Amino acid sequence: MAVDLLSDTLADLRADAVVTGHFSLTAPWAFLKGAVDGAAFRTVFGSPFYVIVEGMAPVRVETGDFVLLPHGHQHVLASSPEVTPVPFDNLMADQGIRPSFDTPLHFTAGGGGSVSDLYTGIMVYREAMRSPLFSVLPPLIHVRANDPAVGPWLASTLMAFIRESMSAQPGWAVAAARLADVLFVQLLRAHLASAIDHTGWLRGLMDPQIGKAIALLHRQPERSWTVESLSAAAGMSRSRFSARFVELVGDTPIGHLTSYRMYLASGALRDPRRRLIEIAESVGYASEKAFIRAFRRWSGMAPKQYARSMRDPYDMAKSGAQPAS
Structure with a gap:
């Protein structure tokens, strides 16, 4: 896994x-x-x-x-x-x-x-x-x-x-x-x-039970996961699962899921052909408003503003911008 x-x-x-x-x-x-x-x-x-x-x-x-x-x-x-x-x-x-x-x-x-x-x-x-x-x-x-x-x-x-x-x-x-x-x-x-001292979600990934839950979150981020459903999938009690997840990963299960969803969404925003609601639904949000709020908390800006801020490095080169050496 x-x-x-x-x-x-x-x-x-x-x-x-x-x-x-x-x-x-x-x-x-x-x-x-x-x-x-x-x-x-x-x-x-x-x-x-x-x-x-x-x-x-x-x-x-x-x-x-x-x-x-x-x-x-x-x-x-x-x-x-x-x-x-x-x-x-x-x-x-x-x-x-x-x-x-x-x-x-x-x-x-x-x-x-x-x-x-x-x-x-x-x-x-x-x-x-x-x-x-x-x-x-x-x-x-x-x-x-x-x-x-x-x-x-x-x-x-x-x-x-x-x-x-x-x-x-x-x-x-x-x-x-x-x-x-x-x-x-x-x-x-x-x-x-x-490496011996893995930290964060990599450390959690090496744990048989927590690793199973992380794999589910990453492979199906659009699902309406709860701590209860994840702990059941990991074969642990809710309280033990939550404590172990935080101990290994350094974040709560839902906090980790939200970060991963926003990472996926930020990549999708590079495609101007994709509608915002389509991107929102692909990462588990039923409404644009809920997605926009979550994305703004994660990135510090609204999705459309974030998309506009992304410029292709090769376009930057053509326009005369220089890379950080």
Whole structure:
């Protein structure tokens, strides 16, 4: 049950755009990367480097390792934690580089010492960033090259992504985005296979009884679920089920259901052909008014306003907007 639901969740992931780069860096070097609206990954060939996220110990990244920042947190990349970082935007400006959606980013910097070849990607996921999966991922995921959960497919996918994204052949942006999807899913699978301290709904998913209830909520979000019907499906008393659900997931059963419904609705709102009442009914609301109230509480804006606020990253590129580097 847990594996099936996890597969369903991962199948929903699809990058709207991807920004790629190759940084050839010679020690000593360090720069501060601001927060980005997307999931960032880093890997290195040559000398190891460090990733530092505020509030966390520095993470040493060896050749062939992967670092994934699912929420795009601000972080420092450095040849050593002792090196004072410079803002990444300043580094780009000094070299006359302006990051763009339609051009892979490449530059050389550093003090002339040992070489770290960093390959990076920022995967732009919009509605997915509100998904139950993203909500329980840590700020930083480190997948080691020698981890038993890492198979040869991860390295081969990475090399295909690097070749496709850096060649900039016709159609590279779409191909790189699809390869980034595969790479991201494989990184998450490796992390979930090796992680011990799952939290949130993933932790609940691993529990035979609570996992069954979560699977039902995700597969039939339009149903009029109650705590009573869910606890019966899980084979538990109402009070024991409620307490166990909150303990593992960190939210009530109905609270989790509402969040998942709104996540599905936010994706449906991207299609201008779908009527609001149709979307409302597909996630379990009999009236537009009830759906609008719930959506506004979840997103801070009405559904139509939310739909208007969503702009395609490629359209942004065409209009001259630049990605967060």
